[in-house]
Amino acid sequence: MQLTGSQILIECLKEQGVDTVFGYPGGAILNVYDELYLHPEIKHVLTSHEQGASHAADGYARSTGKVGVCFATSGPGATNLVTGIATAYMDSVPMVAITCNVGVSLLGKDSFQEIDITGITMPITKHNFIVKDVTKLADTIRRAFSIARNGRPGPVLIDIPKDVTANKTDYKKATIDFTRKLEEVDxxxxxxxxxxxxxxxxxxxxxxxxxxxxxxxxxxxxxxxxxxxxxxxxxxxxxxxxxxxxxxxxxxxxxxxxxxxxxxxxxxxxxxxxxxxxxxxxxxxxxxxxxxxxxxxxxxxxxxxxxxxxxxxxxxxxxxxxxxxxxxxxxxxxxxxxxxxxxxxxxFPLSYPKEGLSGPYIIENIFEQTKGDAIIVTEVGQHQMWAAQYYKYKSPRTLLTSGGLGTMGYGLGASIGAQTANPDRTVVNIAGDGCFRMNLNELATASREQLPLIEVIINNHVLGMVRQWQTLFYNKHYSATVLDDGADYVKVAEALGCKAKRVTTQEEFESAFAEALSSKKPYVIDCIIDSDDKVWPMVAPGKPINEAFDEADYKAKNS
The missing domain is CATH 3.40.50.1220 (TPP-binding domain)
Structure with missing residues (x-):
């Protein structure tokens, strides 16, 4: 039967078992969104920014093992996916990013919102494609998904010029084998x-x-x-x-x-x-x-x-x-x-001061209250390391974090993807205040979608990990790392449709997190901790790992 490129794209997504797409529309991809409108069996999550869509697709993929899918239009829409694609590439996450570009006749002419997104993403994708002929679209999409999920997984990008989404060709449905193809072991x-x-x-x-x-x-x-x-x-x-x-x-x-x-x-x-x-x-x-x-x-x-x-x-x-x-x-x-x-x-057990509110205490209490059964998502920095040290992960796909690229701003989008894919699981995003402010606009997405995810901000009013390095290795030159600017994250969260509470003690955190667990709305907890709390132990850069030192070692050496 004859279908347009947009129809073929949607049918191929259905072939691949895609039930959710994260994205943001625009002129070049309008034909695709017009067809998507007719297919409620594919849920579309409208994020606040295309980077949020790429991180959400990543979180969906990491938490399920399935291929995550995101959409973006041409030009800045496509380039806004780049950080999320690179994040997925560094951590071997199966993702298919679908962008649309200007028409084939306008390519290479600096047309409005034209960008060579395949050229840009070549180093950060497992493979990428630009499809200039509608007769090749279905096979390209099927190949893209196969590449993304097989072998060492990774992101694949498909760029489709707008006229290709409108052109027609014959389409024949295919049966997809989802079994991972394994090479013979020597x-x-x-x-x-x-x-x-x-x-x-x-x-x-x-x-x-x-x-x-x-x-x-x-x-x-x-x-x-x-x-x-x-x-x-x-x-x-x-x-x-x-x-x-x-x-x-x-x-x-x-x-x-x-x-x-x-x-x-x-x-x-x-x-x-x-x-x-x-x-x-x-x-x-x-x-x-x-x-x-x-x-x-x-x-x-x-x-x-x-x-x-x-x-x-x-x-x-x-x-x-x-x-x-x-x-x-x-x-x-x-x-x-x-x-x-x-x-x-x-x-040499892990340890921290038992009095006062601290990152390690917060993580341990989250573990206790969730009984270790939550999906934990993190941003990048001190809070990420505390989450790795003090939450005991009992099964795979329960820690979603940007390891290779170290992407600040990753966690909230990823937690949206994880919560969408796992509606009956508790999803907790652990953030520092520096990371939170990068993509906090995605709280509006969580609110619109009524996702009961919990956002825990470990707020020390500084860029904590950078400050730690400045303290230990840069003579306490706190250059551009102080964030004490009066930003009120509780008011921001409430303005974006979330429940929110600020806590300064252990008791206040325990109560707020218990309330968040029973909430049916996204819930933000702003946890105020000391600016000079550090992640211990630590190995100085370039030193052997057997020279790891903790706070007692550091104080003894510098006393």
């Missing part, structure tokens, strides 16, 4: 891995975001038991392994626990699963895990030996590889080594 590399594991006396398992993406939590739990090893993780790996497990020693790296940092520095085999060894994990790459052979398991061969040299590696899907290894591995016993790491945990 069994020689598996045997080499098994040999390393069996020879190890002090193995440590290090888990990254790839284990979350492949949904390998059950296989990972079995693997840790078989290897009889302690487990640490990255920021992106939270929830792949149960954070309440006795084997779990906390996050690794710059703001990781001393137990994990010291333990990894002593192990003889580091089994790295779905992690790319970012600089925030490594500290000084030359001294990282210097006593260990590194076994790296990752779906992307480009990550092998990129940041650290692996002694051995297995390339493929984490769930698939762990399933194979678990079938072949006999039960190992490392009782003394596991007890050694347990002692490190007891010797």
């Amino acid at each position: 069994m020689d590399s598996v045997e080499a891995a098994l040999k390393l594991i069996k020879a190890s006396k002090k193995p440590y398992i290090f888990v990254g975001g790839g284990a979350v993406i492949s949904e390998a939590n059950a296989e990972l739990k079995q693997f840790a038991e078989l290897v009889d090893a302690p487990v640490c993780d990255t920021l992106m790996g939270k929830g792949a392994y149960d954070g309440t497990s006795v084997r779990y020693s906390g996050m690794l790296g710059m703001h990781g626990t001393k137990a994990s940092n010291l333990g990894v520095s002593k192990c003889d085999l580091l089994i790295a699963i779905g992690t790319r060894f970012s600089d925030r994990v490594l500290g000084n790459a030359k001294t990282f895990a210097k006593n260990a052979k590194i076994l790296q398991i990752d779906i992307d061969p480009a990550e092998i030996n990129k940041n650290v040299v692996a002694f051995s590696s297995v390339v493929g899907d984490v769930k698939q590889i762990l399933t194979i290894i678990n079938e072949k591995l006999e039960q190992q016993n490392h009782k003394e080594w596991v007890e050694y790491v347990e002692n490190l945990k007891e010797q």
Whole structure:
């Protein structure tokens, strides 16, 4: 049958199982929105800004494992998606961003709101397309979704000139196979891995975001038991392994626990699963895990030996590889080594002052009141690290945060996406005041959609993480980091249709958060904490991770 490009786009979205699109209309994409109007089976969430739409699609994808979809028009509409696309690219999030451009005859002529969005996004997409021929549109959309979800996931952009959305061609419905396509695993590399594991006396398992993406939590739990090893993780790996497990020693790296940092520095085999060894994990790459052979398991061969040299590696899907290894591995016993790491945990626990309102207290209380079953979203900064340290993630897809790009302003849009996808779950966005003010306009979206998400602002009236670095490494030169400008976030939130409350004590926070949990509207809690609260422990930039220091160490050194 003959359909317009816009009709083909909507039909292809339905083929792909898309039930929600986040976007913002404009002239070039009007044909698409006119067709979308006739299809209420696809929910459209009108965000306040296109960046909010891209972050919402990201949050939808991270919380469900499905491909997130966002729409934007040409020119500035398309460029406003760029930060969200880059965020998804750095964290391997499956997303399809659909933009429309000026007509084919107007391309390259500096036409009104024309932009080369495929050129702009080429370095930050897994692939992108401009479709100048309507006969190729359906196949391009199907290919885009396949690329986004298969292998190492990532964002794909499709740019469609306006006349292509109006032109007609034959359309034939396709049946889509949603099974992830897995490459065959090299069994020689598996045997080499098994040999390393069996020879190890002090193995440590290090888990990254790839284990979350492949949904390998059950296989990972079995693997840790078989290897009889302690487990640490990255920021992106939270929830792949149960954070309440006795084997779990906390996050690794710059703001990781001393137990994990010291333990990894002593192990003889580091089994790295779905992690790319970012600089925030490594500290000084030359001294990282210097006593260990590194076994790296990752779906992307480009990550092998990129940041650290692996002694051995297995390339493929984490769930698939762990399933194979678990079938072949006999039960190992490392009782003394596991007890050694347990002692490190007891010797160097995470701690904070128990009096007064603080970031760690807020996070711990959120964990207690939600019983660890919430979807936690964060912005970027001190509050993000506290959320990683003090909330115990028991299952995957329960921490949504910008790890690779470190995008301030990410969280509120992402929480809108997560709450839309999971209407019966508690969704909490934890923000700093610096991040909150970047995209606070999306509170209007949450209010319009009547999403009962909870926005917790850990408000220290400064750019907290930057100030922490200025205190520790820049002689307390607080250049451009003080935000004490009289902004009233409670009034702003109420003006945008949300419930809101300001709190200054532990008791006030407990009461406000309990009220927020029972609210059917978006609820903002403005939590006033001290400007000089810091994230501990910390590894100074470029230093070995076994030189992590906490507040007591810092005071002793500088007394």
